[in-house]
Amino acid sequence: MPDQFDLPRRLAAEALGTGILVATVVGSGIMAETLTKDVALALLCNTLPTGAILVVLITVLGPISGAHFNPAVTLVFTGKRELPVNDAALYVVAQVAGGIAGTMAAHLMFGLPLIDLSAKIRTGGPQWFAEAVAAFGLVATIVAGIRFQRAAVPWLVGLYITAAYWFTASTSFANPAVAIARSLTNTFAGIRPTDLPGFILAELCGAFAAMLLMNWLLGPPQARGPIPIAETTL
Amino acid sequence: MPDQFDLPRRLAAEALGTGILVATVVGSGIMAETLTKDVALALLCNTLPTGAILVVLITVLGPISGAHFNPAVTLVFTGKRELPVNDAALYVVAQVAGGIAGTMAAHLMFGLPLIDLSAKIRTGGPQWFAEAVAAFGLVATIVAGIRFQRAAVPWLVGLYITAAYWFTASTSFANPAVAIARSLTNTFAGIRPTDLPGFILAELCGAFAAMLLMNWLLGPPQARGPIPIAETTL
Amino acid sequence: MPDQFDLPRRLAAEALGTGILVATVVGSGIMAETLTKDVALALLCNTLPTGAILVVLITVLGPISGAHFNPAVTLVFTGKRELPVNDAALYVVAQVAGGIAGTMAAHLMFGLPLIDLSAKIRTGGPQWFAEAVAAFGLVATIVAGIRFQRAAVPWLVGLYITAAYWFTASTSFANPAVAIARSLTNTFAGIRPTDLPGFILAELCGAFAAMLLMNWLLGPPQARGPIPIAETTL
Amino acid sequence: MPDQFDLPRRLAAEALGTGILVATVVGSGIMAETLTKDVALALLCNTLPTGAILVVLITVLGPISGAHFNPAVTLVFTGKRELPVNDAALYVVAQVAGGIAGTMAAHLMFGLPLIDLSAKIRTGGPQWFAEAVAAFGLVATIVAGIRFQRAAVPWLVGLYITAAYWFTASTSFANPAVAIARSLTNTFAGIRPTDLPGFILAELCGAFAAMLLMNWLLGPPQARGPIPIAETTL
Numbered sequence: 001m002p003d004q005f006d007l008p009r010r011l012a013a014e015a016l017g018t019g020i021l022v023a024t025v026v027g028s029g030i031m032a033e034t035l036t037k038d039v040a041l042a043l044l045c046n047t048l049p050t051g052a053i054l055v056v057l058i059t060v061l062g063p064i065s066g067a068h069f070n071p072a073v074t075l076v077f078t079g080k081r082e083l084p085v086n087d088a089a090l091y092v093v094a095q096v097a098g099g100i101a102g103t104m105a106a107h108l109m110f111g112l113p114l115i116d117l118s119a120k121i122r123t124g125g126p127q128w129f130a131e132a133v134a135a136f137g138l139v140a141t142i143v144a145g146i147r148f149q150r151a152a153v154p155w156l157v158g159l160y161i162t163a164a165y166w167f168t169a170s171t172s173f174a175n176p177a178v179a180i181a182r183s184l185t186n187t188f189a190g191i192r193p194t195d196l197p198g199f200i201l202a203e204l205c206g207a208f209a210a211m212l213l214m215n216w217l218l219g220p221p222q223a224r225g226p227i228p229i230a231e232t233t234l
Numbered sequence: 235m236p237d238q239f240d241l242p243r244r245l246a247a248e249a250l251g252t253g254i255l256v257a258t259v260v261g262s263g264i265m266a267e268t269l270t271k272d273v274a275l276a277l278l279c280n281t282l283p284t285g286a287i288l289v290v291l292i293t294v295l296g297p298i299s300g301a302h303f304n305p306a307v308t309l310v311f312t313g314k315r316e317l318p319v320n321d322a323a324l325y326v327v328a329q330v331a332g333g334i335a336g337t338m339a340a341h342l343m344f345g346l347p348l349i350d351l352s353a354k355i356r357t358g359g360p361q362w363f364a365e366a367v368a369a370f371g372l373v374a375t376i377v378a379g380i381r382f383q384r385a386a387v388p389w390l391v392g393l394y395i396t397a398a399y400w401f402t403a404s405t406s407f408a409n410p411a412v413a414i415a416r417s418l419t420n421t422f423a424g425i426r427p428t429d430l431p432g433f434i435l436a437e438l439c440g441a442f443a444a445m446l447l448m449n450w451l452l453g454p455p456q457a458r459g460p461i462p463i464a465e466t467t468l
Numbered sequence: 469m470p471d472q473f474d475l476p477r478r479l480a481a482e483a484l485g486t487g488i489l490v491a492t493v494v495g496s497g498i499m500a501e502t503l504t505k506d507v508a509l510a511l512l513c514n515t516l517p518t519g520a521i522l523v524v525l526i527t528v529l530g531p532i533s534g535a536h537f538n539p540a541v542t543l544v545f546t547g548k549r550e551l552p553v554n555d556a557a558l559y560v561v562a563q564v565a566g567g568i569a570g571t572m573a574a575h576l577m578f579g580l581p582l583i584d585l586s587a588k589i590r591t592g593g594p595q596w597f598a599e600a601v602a603a604f605g606l607v608a609t610i611v612a613g614i615r616f617q618r619a620a621v622p623w624l625v626g627l628y629i630t631a632a633y634w635f636t637a638s639t640s641f642a643n644p645a646v647a648i649a650r651s652l653t654n655t656f657a658g659i660r661p662t663d664l665p666g667f668i669l670a671e672l673c674g675a676f677a678a679m680l681l682m683n684w685l686l687g688p689p690q691a692r693g694p695i696p697i698a699e700t701t702l
Numbered sequence: 703m704p705d706q707f708d709l710p711r712r713l714a715a716e717a718l719g720t721g722i723l724v725a726t727v728v729g730s731g732i733m734a735e736t737l738t739k740d741v742a743l744a745l746l747c748n749t750l751p752t753g754a755i756l757v758v759l760i761t762v763l764g765p766i767s768g769a770h771f772n773p774a775v776t777l778v779f780t781g782k783r784e785l786p787v788n789d790a791a792l793y794v795v796a797q798v799a800g801g802i803a804g805t806m807a808a809h810l811m812f813g814l815p816l817i818d819l820s821a822k823i824r825t826g827g828p829q830w831f832a833e834a835v836a837a838f839g840l841v842a843t844i845v846a847g848i849r850f851q852r853a854a855v856p857w858l859v860g861l862y863i864t865a866a867y868w869f870t871a872s873t874s875f876a877n878p879a880v881a882i883a884r885s886l887t888n889t890f891a892g893i894r895p896t897d898l899p900g901f902i903l904a905e906l907c908g909a910f911a912a913m914l915l916m917n918w919l920l921g922p923p924q925a926r927g928p929i930p931i932a933e934t935t936l
Contacts, residue, residue, distance in 0.1 A: 009450075009451055012451060013451065016447075016451075020371060023367075023401055024397050024400075024401040025401075026401075027400065027401030027402065027403070028397070028400035028401045030403075031274075031277075031400050031401070031403070032274055032400065035272075035273040035274035035277060036272050036273065036274030036275065038272065038274075038737075038738050038740065038743065039737040039738065040733075040734055040737035040738030040740075040743050040744065040747050041272065041274050041275060041278075041738065041743060042274065043733075043737060043747070044278070044743075044746070044747055044750075045274050045277070045278055045400060046400075047750075048278075048281075048282075048396065048397075048400075048750075049396060049397035049398075049399070049400040049401055050397075051754070052285070052393040052394070052396040052397040053393070053394070053397040053401070055389070055390075055393050056375055056390050056393050056394045056397070059379065059382070059383055059386055059390060060374070060375055060378035060379050060382060060383075060390065061378070062382075063382045064451065064452075105367065106401065108360065108363055109360055109363055109364040109367060109401075109402055109403040109404075110360060110364075110403045111358075111359075111360040111403070124813075125813075126810065126811055126812060126813040129810055129811055130811040130812075133725075133807065133811060137722065140762070141758055141762055144762035144763070145761065145762050148761065148762060148764075148765045149761055149762075152761055155757070156757075156758050156761060156762065158393075159754040159755070159757050159758050159860075160754070160755070160758045162750065162751065162754040163726050163730070163750075163751035163752075163754040163755040163758070164751075165751070166726075166729065166730035166733050166734065166747060166748075166750075166751040167725055167726040167727075167728075167729030167730045167733070167751055167755070167808065167811075168729065168811055169729070169732075169733070169811040169812045169813070170811075216711075217711055217714060217715065217718075217766065218766075243684075243685055243687075246685060247685065250681075250685075254605060257601075257635055258631050258634075258635040260635075261634065261635030261636065261637070262631070262634035262635045264637075265508075265511075265634050265635070265637070266508055266634065269506075269507040269508035269511060270506050270507065270508030270509065272506065272508075275506065275508050275509060275512075276508065278512070279508050279511070279512055279634060280634075282512075282515075282516075282630065282631075282634075283630060283631035283632075283633070283634040283635055284631075286519070286627040286628070286630040286631040287627070287628070287631040287635070289623070289624075289627050290609055290624050290627050290628045290631070293613065293616070293617055293620055293624060294608070294609055294612035294613050294616060294617075294624065295612070296616075297616045298685065298686075339601065340635065342594065342597055343594055343597055343598040343601060343635075343636055343637040343638075344594060344598075344637045345592075345593075345594040345637070392627075477918075477919055480919060481919065484919075488839065491835075491869055492865050492868075492869040494869075495868065495869030495870065495871070496865070496868035496869045498871075499742075499745075499868050499869070499871070500742055500868065503740075503741040503742035503745060504740050504741065504742030504743065506740065506742070509740065509742050509743060509746075510742065512746070513742050513745070513746055513868055514868075516746075516749075516750075516864065516865075516868075517864065517865035517866075517867070517868040517869055518865075520753070520861040520862070520864040520865040521861070521862070521865040521869070523857070523858075523861050524843055524858050524861050524862045524865070527847065527850065527851055527854055527858060528842070528843055528846035528847050528850060528851075528858065529846070530850075531850045532919065532920075573835065574869065576828065576831055577828055577831055577832040577835060577869075577870055577871040577872075578828060578832075578871045579826075579827075579828040579871070626861075
């Protein structure tokens with residue numbers, strides 16, 4: 001489907017989508033922590049807008065670029081040979097650039113300095129395991145969703161992230177480009193720049209594990225016996 | 235699709251829809267601020283009903299009038315030559331009148347004076363930028379949604395506004411008719427009448443920017459080279 | 469579609485559906501007011517389960533009985549001659565009986581006396597106007613939803629009630645059978661029995677007004693001029 | 703549909719799905735009780751992720767294994783002769799094993815000991831009745847949903863559980879495998895191991911009652927009179 005749109009439009013869609021996604025994550029976090037002292041309520045008011053905007057962005061930009069908005073997802077599709085390596089590299093650049101612009105747009109809306117490095121500590125084994133689980137679930141959801149019910153993928157991703165914000169101890173970044181952009185805001189959704197490598201590595205591991213598992217799980221059920229000749233020749 | 239219904243019915247649908255939308259925004263704001271002192275919780279209880287009623291109103295009134303409920307949206311469709319200028323002018327009158335009636339209905343339900351000018355200050359560069367972003371996202375969502383998945387537009391708009399209430403610093407009015415109606419209530423959802431021009435101008439700028447970007451982004455991908463003859467003659 | 473199922477099954481579906489609906493309204497209200505002192509939060513935790521269960525009940529019982537669960541809705545369909553008067557009377561009996569059983573089931577689950585008359589005052593002009601608005605919106609949503617997108621009606625009703633809990637000052641009972649059942653619980657969702665007549669009368673007025681308006685709004689657009697002969701003879 | 707995938711893949715899907723479901727229930731409970739002291743808010747932040755992940759898991763794993771994730775549901779399908787008894791036994795083993803792994807994964811993400819027996823008392827008549835109601839509603843929703851709108855079942859289950867968390871006094875475990883897994887966590891979502899038998903028995907009773915009622919309610923409407931010959935011979 002991405003073939004219908006030329007590369008500049010696809011890159012614009014990736015940058016725009018990642019930018020609005022990050023603006024939503026960062027902006028709703030600022031709004032929430034400004035209005036309440038209850039951290040669970042703040043996280044809820046951070047969660048629901050994020051889940052909602054994902055449904056919107058994937059629906060309206062998916063037909064243009066595939067709506068990855070996420071280097072880990074782009075890597076998976078490149079690994080499945082559905083995206084050329086050159087395009088993938090440009091996708092990642094567009095995602096990171098768009099994400100950073102998203103942080104800046106959120107800061108501009110809330111009258112903050114454009115860039116403000118985060119001091120929020122997010123590190124250690126449990127956090128890394130949580131990020132791996134978050135990315136594992138996201139990629140599994142996308143791959144299996146495309147296989148069984150492509151039209152529902154925007155909803156599945158929005159709902160998955162809504163859940164993962166809460167069941168993973170890391171609040172499920174699950175996205176290297178978004179993680180980088182979130183390191184540039186010293187607000188609710190931030191992450192200390194020095195903690196980025198651990199998060200990104202964990203996310204890539206989780207995504208890779210999901211790709212391996214789904215390759216087996218969704219594969220043809222050959223274990224039941226040899227495929228009849230009629231099927232193999234058709 | 236609007237052609238199936240005559241102009242009086244279409245105007246009635248625009249007035250009714252904008253009225254119920256404003257009654258929801260204003261009424262849920264009154265209910266919320268009456269029941270809690272936590273402002274984030276109040277905004278959440280203002281957000282969810284607004285998102286929910288948008289899905290309902292656009293689904294059931296869209297087939298009649300197109301379900302604009304918003305002068306900025308009406309302007310975009312007029313700019314795309316999908317609505318005659320005369321009809322558009324009447325749409326805007328119906329939206330503003332319906333919106334004001336919506337504020338009055340909410341006040342009547344909660345036992346307040348029918349009209350009570352707001353004293354809530356909403357002004358300044360960050361607020362205006364936020365309103366421009368809010369309207370930009372709304373129009374982009376609508377235009378791209380109609381292009382790729384028309385049946386999902388009610389959901390996309392409801393979910394977009396659910397997110398934009400939180401990620402824009404202005405809580406995303408994104409609608410000149412609703413803004414005017416909200417200037418007549420001195421409650422949670424109000425806006426000082428003197429702050430209206432800044433909001434409305436920002437909204438129109440954002441809507442116009444979205445129209446320009448979407449015209450390019452959704453345009454035919456001619457950059458890939460000349461269209462084959464076979465395609466042009468079919 | 470109701471014709472596919474015999475009357476006993478349709479009445480059982482109406483009783484079961486109204487019962488689960490009331491058990492949800494009353495039960496979630498008890499759970500919420502037990503767990504928090506914030507009334508807005510309690511109402512939110514009363515709202516979301518109610519909206520959710522409506523989507524479920526209308527989807528799975530609609531094909532059996534039409535999923536009215538509401539005498540005001542049954543009256544509207546009887547007025548439109550889509551349900552015989554005798555069946556309608558039995559529908560209303562099943563709804564009221566099912567609703568009362570729902571209150572008792574909720575009380576049993578929470579270890580309360582089966583029946584406990586409510587002392588919660590809900591009366592006066594603003595409350596009555598709010599109930600009329602609530603029922604008006606519900607009936608308009610159902611009638612227009614059936615006309616334009618029948619498959620979406622469960623979602624439309626669930627979302628409408630989610631909004632109406634908040635934008636109407638009465639928290640949108642909008643249902644005489646549910647109102648009666650709620651008079652038998654002295655908990656969050658209750659209503660003083662002496663306040664029932666005002667609520668029920670207001671609901672019926674709102675439903676009737678919606679039926680009138682929708683008859684005109686959804687009517688054939690004959691105002692545009694005489695129908696061409698070709699159309700009238702087809 | 704499960705026939706398309708061999709038994710190992712189906713069992714893997716049951717284990718994976720139950721595992722992620724339990725990780726969501728337990729993990730979001732830990733996150734919520736860590737971040738707030740308001741128990742209603744904590745339950746809400748436990749509810750929404752659970753409902754959301756159910757929609758995702760049933761959509762993406764349903765085509766592989768049927769997405770039971772629940773011994774009570776597996777028993778119902780076995781009773782309806784849609785699953786061989788041997789497969790059903792293995793399904794239950796996979797569900798319980800996957801559920802326990804889910805608790806352990808949640809503990810690992812939040813830096814807790816892998817297993818920690820719950821001390822949370824959940825017992826007594828009202829709780830058992832609530833669990834029976836919860837499982838009754840779940841099975842009725844699934845059976846009727848499959849009959850009338852199979853594609854909507856993931857949504858129906860997610861929405862049903864969202865409601866049942868609040869309207870049942872037991873917060874609707876409704877699932878013996880999940881109950882066992884929740885006995886191994888001494889956090890928000892836990893249940894004392896000694897209270898398991900009462901819950902499981904109540905769940906099975908509720909599921910059985912729903913199967914009986916639905917067999918009648920959804921049965922052919924023969925009560926209306928003898929079937930015409932033309933129909934019986936076709």
